[in-house]
Amino acid sequence: MASQPQDQTMQVAAEWWARLREPGAGDDVAEQWLAWTSEDERHLQAFEQVSALAEQLGTLDQVSRQSLAKEFVRPVSAQRRWLPLAAAASIAAVMLGGAVYIGWTQHAAGITAQVYQSGIAQNRDFTLPDGTKVALGADSTLSVKYGSGERDVEVRNGEAYFEVVHDSRRPFVVMVGDVTVRDIGTAFDVRRTGERVMVAVTQGRVAIADRHANAGQHNSLEATAGQRVSYDPDASSMTVDIVTPAQATAWRSNRLEFIDEPLGVVVANLNRYAGKPLHVADPNLNALIYTGTIRTDAIDSWIEALPQVFPLQVSREAGGVVLSDARHVQR
Amino acid sequence: MSAVTLSVHVSDIERLFREQNRALIAFLQCRLNSLSDAQEVAQEAYLRMLTMDNREEVDSLRSYLFKVAGNLAIDRLRKRKVRSEFAVVQSQDEQVDEHSPDHHAVAVEQVAGVRRALKELPAKAAQAFVMHVIEGRDFSHVAQTMKLSERMVRYHVAHALAHCRARVDEKEVP
Numbered sequence: 062m063a064s065q066p067q068d069q070t071m072q073v074a075a076e077w078w079a080r081l082r083e084p085g086a087g088d089d090v091a092e093q094w095l096a097w098t099s100e101d102e103r104h105l106q107a108f109e110q111v112s113a114l115a116e117q118l119g120t121l122d123q124v125s126r127q128s129l130a131k132e133f134v135r136p137v138s139a140q141r142r143w144l145p146l147a148a149a150a151s152i153a154a155v156m157l158g159g160a161v162y163i164g165w166t167q168h169a170a171g172i173t174a175q176v177y178q179s180g181i182a183q184n185r186d187f188t189l190p191d192g193t194k195v196a197l198g199a200d201s202t203l204s205v206k207y208g209s210g211e212r213d214v215e216v217r218n219g220e221a222y223f224e225v226v227h228d229s230r231r232p233f234v235v236m237v238g239d240v241t242v243r244d245i246g247t248a249f250d251v252r253r254t255g256e257r258v259m260v261a262v263t264q265g266r267v268a269i270a271d272r273h274a275n276a277g278q279h280n281s282l283e284a285t286a287g288q289r290v291s292y293d294p295d296a297s298s299m300t301v302d303i304v305t306p307a308q309a310t311a312w313r314s315n316r317l318e319f320i321d322e323p324l325g326v327v328v329a330n331l332n333r334y335a336g337k338p339l340h341v342a343d344p345n346l347n348a349l350i351y352t353g354t355i356r357t358d359a360i361d362s363w364i365e366a367l368p369q370v371f372p373l374q375v376s377r378e379a380g381g382v383v384l385s386d387a388r389h390v391q392r
Numbered sequence: 393m394s395a396v397t398l399s400v401h402v403s404d405i406e407r408l409f410r411e412q413n414r415a416l417i418a419f420l421q422c423r424l425n426s427l428s429d430a431q432e433v434a435q436e437a438y439l440r441m442l443t444m445d446n447r448e449e450v451d452s453l454r455s456y457l458f459k460v461a462g463n464l465a466i467d468r469l470r471k472r473k474v475r476s477e478f479a480v481v482q483s484q485d486e487q488v489d490e491h492s493p494d495h496h497a498v499a500v501e502q503v504a505g506v507r508r509a510l511k512e513l514p515a516k517a518a519q520a521f522v523m524h525v526i527e528g529r530d531f532s533h534v535a536q537t538m539k540l541s542e543r544m545v546r547y548h549v550a551h552a553l554a555h556c557r558a559r560v561d562e563k564e565v566p
Contacts, residue, residue: 068558075554079546081422083531084466091419091458098415105415112421114557118506118525119425125503129526133510133518366536 074107200333220252256294261309343386437461509559521552
């Protein structure tokens with residue numbers, strides 16, 4: 062192979078590459094770049110090499126892209142807020158005891174239900190008596206009732222991820238809104254937002270059924286790993302699409318991932334993590350469809366960027382942040 | 393143009409092609425992040441040059457070529473943006489080669505090398521690089537997310553790109 066351009070040349074070539082990629086780079090930048098390339102033939106060679114690498118890396122498969130982003134893309138605001146957060150940690154630790162409220166409710170059959178609850182902005186991991194692992198999202202409530210024939214769990218609100226210890230003689234059944242999810246050797250994520258339910262399977266299979274479906278109609282299906290089932294109470298229908306395990310459980314790493322979800326659902330879930338609640342003033346905004354990632358430690362910067370994506374206006378008020386229709390505001 | 397001036401013009405463009413084509417392709421590959429798109433756009437630019445009707449107004453054919461090509465590149469990026477809205481539907485057809493074992497093996501090797509190289513860099517440089525080069529975010533978007541100026545983002549991206557290139561080359565030339 063011909064001699065490699067020196068590191069210094071490579072550095073300058075990369076600087077030109079970044080400068081030329083600027084959308085506003087004008088004809089004069091191109092002229093200056095041409096002058097640089099004609100100074101020495103190694104200049105253009107180095108430039109071609111950095112361009113080629115950038116192209117290769119810009120067309121990686123989705124899994125590689127996501128894994129690199131996960132490793133290297135960290136919110137700056139979190140680093141800046143590190144000190145105040147550390148100071149707040151001691152207070153949070155004291156409050157945690159109260160945040161996870163574990164209560165006992167007496168049931169007719171003599172079986173007791175155990176209730177797990179998490180506070181705003183607090184994810185909790187715990188293990189159930191049968192070894193099933195649960196990750197409970199922020200501001201979520203879970204009720205667990207283990208009988209001899211069945212293990213019943215209800216997600217009353219919020220989100221939970223289950224890694225189920227399978228036992229065919231004692232099925233693991235999650236009730237969430239109008240839907241039941243029955244494990245067939247599985248790990249899956251369940252989220253309830255009002256009456257809307259989303260189930261994402263990361264491993265194995267589950268059977269999902271609409272509890273209120275009439276005897277005649279069949280509204281149940283089996284979902285396998287990599288599938289996401291959304292239940293919409295208005296349509297009383299279930300739709301299936303694709304989700305990666307990393308996306309389904311991103312919230313466990315403080316990232317909320319939304320794929321084609323109504324803004325109203327996004328806001329409701331964000332509020333489980335937000336210090337100050339977010340209100341939608343104009344109901345028509347709730348139907349806007351959003352796809353993207355929100356870091357729970359950078360919610361404010363996400364809110365600030367919202368008007369660039371949607372026709373809405375952000376105003377900060379004492380009780381929280383209000384989103385209103387930009388067309389209404391303009392009058 | 394008369395027959396004589398036309399033939400002069402054609403030979404001017406031919407010379408332009410011989411002398412500038414490599415730089416033009418490099419320029420367009422940088423803008424478009426795709427060598428095959430760069431080649432297509434370059435071809436169209438030469439075609440525009442051959443059929444230009446304002447030869448008298450143009451001082452430097454080379455400057456004009458890069459200007460025409462630059463504008464064509466902007467058009468193409470715009471179209472790409474529109475197309476990407478349909479990407480979800482099309483992705484299964486378009487990305488077939490991603491799943492071929494060869495492509496995958498190269499990617500895995502490459503990703504491991506880049507990951508090692510990025511770990512050697514300051515966190516901000518690595519983040520700006522991943523966001524712009526790998527995730528394809530605009531400088532303005534990266535600047536906003538990282539709360540940096542666009543100039544600093546460019547600096548970080550360039551630094552990381554040069555570093556990754558050097559590390560990859562070390563491996564290729566043992």
